[in-house]
Amino acid sequence: MKNVIKYNKKIKKILKNIKIVVIRYSKSKNHLVLSMPCSNCQNLLENLGIKEVTYSTECGDITCEKICNMPSHFTKLIRSQLEK
Numbered sequence: 001m002k003n004v005i006k007y008n009k010k011i012k013k014i015l016k017n018i019k020i021v022v023i024r025y026s027k028s029k030n031h032l033v034l035s036m037p038c039s040n041c042q043n044l045l046e047n048l049g050i051k052e053v054t055y056s057t058e059c060g061d062i063t064c065e066k067i068c069n070m071p072s073h074f075t076k077l078i079r080s081q082l083e084k
């Protein structure tokens, strides 16, 4: 059990230094589209100790945002985007 805790701490320490970059590219639109992680992924990343995510926006820009500032109702928005 002690080993498991030590192992988790080690992983969290590594994950602290990891940057997540999510890029979505639309072939039909020929530019970057929205790739903000959905609320499920936001929770997962937060649980892993990741604080920030870099993602592409619907305007074709790349932005970096803290997970705690991301809208949690985002899943709905992304679904409507994907259905288009």
Ligand SMILES: [Zn+2]
Binding pocket: 037, 038, 039, 040, 041, 042
């Ligand atoms: Zn997701």
